Amino acid sequence: MSTTSWYVAPSNFWGRLSDGSRAGLSAQGSVVRFRKGIPIFRAGSSGDHVYILTEGRVKVYALSPLGRAVILWFCLPGEMFGLAEMARGGERVVYAEACTDVEALVIPRERFRGFLEGDISVAMLVVDMLSCRLRGLTDTVLNLIADDVTTRVVKLLLRLDQRYGVPLDDGSRRLDIPLTHQEMADMTGTTRQSVSSVINELKQQGLLTVSDHRISLRDDRCLETLLNTNAQPSSGDLARPATTAVR
Amino acid sequence: MSTTSWYVAPSNFWGRLSDGSRAGLSAQGSVVRFRKGIPIFRAGSSGDHVYILTEGRVKVYALSPLGRAVILWFCLPGEMFGLAEMARGGERVVYAEACTDVEALVIPRERFRGFLEGDISVAMLVVDMLSCRLRGLTDTVLNLIADDVTTRVVKLLLRLDQRYGVPLDDGSRRLDIPLTHQEMADMTGTTRQSVSSVINELKQQGLLTVSDHRISLRDDRCLETLLNTNAQPSSGDLARPATTAVR
DNA sequence: TCTGGAATGTCGGCTGGCCGACAGACGCCG
DNA sequence: CGGCGTCTGTCGGCCAGCCGACATTCCAGA
Missing domain, CATH: 2.60.120.10 (Jelly Rolls)
Structure with missing residues (x-):
């Protein structure tokens, strides 16, 4: 050291x-x-x-x-x-x-x-460091407000990949940080149980594997595809325009 | 201008x-x-x-x-x-x-x-500006993850007071910014309906009044008292210690 | 090899708060 | 003064996800 x-x-x-x-x-x-x-x-x-x-x-x-x-x-x-x-x-x-x-x-x-x-x-x-961090935290806030638990966990994995991911021989990428489900829950504002079930779903879909508390992602960008599949506005209080109402 | x-x-x-x-x-x-x-x-x-x-x-x-x-x-x-x-x-x-x-x-x-x-x-x-903003956004994230809707709205009001509040003759404080319930919902990650009902509850408790899209708070710090009244850990997956487990 | 603590998998019940719906109320504009 | 668009109040249904409760697995240490 x-x-x-x-x-x-x-x-x-x-x-x-x-x-x-x-x-x-x-x-x-x-x-x-x-x-x-x-x-x-x-x-x-x-x-x-x-x-x-x-x-x-x-x-x-x-x-x-x-x-x-x-x-x-x-x-x-x-x-x-x-x-x-x-x-x-x-x-x-x-x-x-x-x-x-x-x-x-x-x-x-x-x-x-x-x-x-x-x-x-x-x-x-x-200044640069702070500005980047500001940008990152902003993303986090949007993430928390706009996304459901599954999406939040998937985005967490993608973020972890950017930061800790290393390529493996077989084309997958290993997230080189040991995390418990509880910790992932604490990073996404959800519960251990929910993280467990999301991770397992992904595992069963063959999108990731786990060993020694470290996750490996199949690198086909499979995860990204999960993100944009479910976008359609609801329409109760109908979609607000981007403009401020004149008052 | x-x-x-x-x-x-x-x-x-x-x-x-x-x-x-x-x-x-x-x-x-x-x-x-x-x-x-x-x-x-x-x-x-x-x-x-x-x-x-x-x-x-x-x-x-x-x-x-x-x-x-x-x-x-x-x-x-x-x-x-x-x-x-x-x-x-x-x-x-x-x-x-x-x-x-x-x-x-x-x-x-x-x-x-x-x-x-x-x-x-x-x-x-x-640097100072960014550092302050970072601090503020951090609070927002905690707020979103840890607090229920009522608490989030109350904290929003307190934040608005710090930023836009002006004292009135009768000891109350007026938030000098016109906001719709929809906007407050968009600031707290909730829905218009929920904001409506929280605001009305507070109104009925005499903690605030509204006129011309502007809110006035009774300044007795009444709102703050709402915040710390409901703190008691749950105990399913029993409370985790602050320390990382040795692995 | 045994033992205890931590991490994980899983299930059912419960509920906060979202969603849709609709009915006033309150301007603003012609 | 009448009509329209926006904002507000309120209700009932519904569901994602939290919560509690296990059982199981997986070490690390003795």
Whole structure:
């Protein structure tokens, strides 16, 4: 765990920095290790640090008052987390927890901001990162509101494929992250049982296989075809026009 | 509509710029007017401009394949919209539409980025803006997954109050934005009928009144009290611990 | 090899909230 | 003043998906 990970995350913040910027940033904080399963920060704690993950995987999630978990995303090496409170500080609303042994560069919020002010290239990367994340979360919201459970799970699989998918010899793609049905449920706002049944349906249709808590997708784009098969507006309160009513 | 709006939005990007930055930014784009009801951009169009709203109100929303609308937010004077595609460009996923007559500074994405690179103070404001918006969207996601319809509507009212609420003489607060039940439904991922019934319940409990499509809240924090009254975990698949299982 | 905890498969009952339907009410415009 | 389109209130039927309750499988550790 002492050398830099061989794995390069898709939206790789750390890897896109210049050597100088990377060194400068490193000097702003300190490298901290967390054992698998350890909470890195909690909801309610003060959001006065930002984190750059150098090794391992981190789960970022929230807990509702009723104890329901909502997994927002998994942070990969090279990416940052703890950014949402960067502007104003204030209390965290989410938890971050080490899924594996983790190594992260931890920087006080104010020092990070100060550093950005002096290194425009890094600031621009942060802007890009935030803008991408905004876009992604927007998709999530649409997904939650507009889609039924089956669609949500299928879209989750497709998203996971983009992020964790590796091609296998036989043309299928393996999602290289171990997930329980409960976790998938927490990522899609549904229940373990529902995820179970959707996954099994897909399994029976031969669209995926599971081994060692990892899913492999048949790569024929079969899954995508499931998405657009059931689109037809209903017509009770008839379809609203896109324009705002003049009032 | 030719002078700057008297109204200052809560997270006021434009107003927080220095005079110099403001002038510089103005030179990057051009001021465009849109009549009430006119679409400013559509999903599917290329996201190669960003917008700074100087006058009026803009609705940012998406349409699901089934025609269901999802209103993400209303942009107020001084704020920016069209930022989600700033990093990578690509197609918009959302629509923006003028709720009132609108005046906006329209800047090509690349010129905006170029400007940011030369004016760190503006870049920092953009970072702050994005980070706040990220935080807000995160709340929305939690809201959607964890809360039932009544709670979602109540929380919507509280959010609207923060953003549009003005105190009245009698101690109540008026939400200074005209909304139909349909729009509130589209903001909370529910149906017009459900919003109707929730609003009426609240009305009957004396927690709010409506006139001219605008809602007034009794300011006793009565609404907040509704939120924490029903928190008790269920216990089928018993409450999961916050820690990841060791695997 | 045994044992216990976690993960998974599955089923039936229950219900929140969607859907369709329709009846006022409230403007707005000619 | 009359007519039309939009918005609001309300009801009953219906169903996707939640919930509880097992049984089973699959490790990891002793």
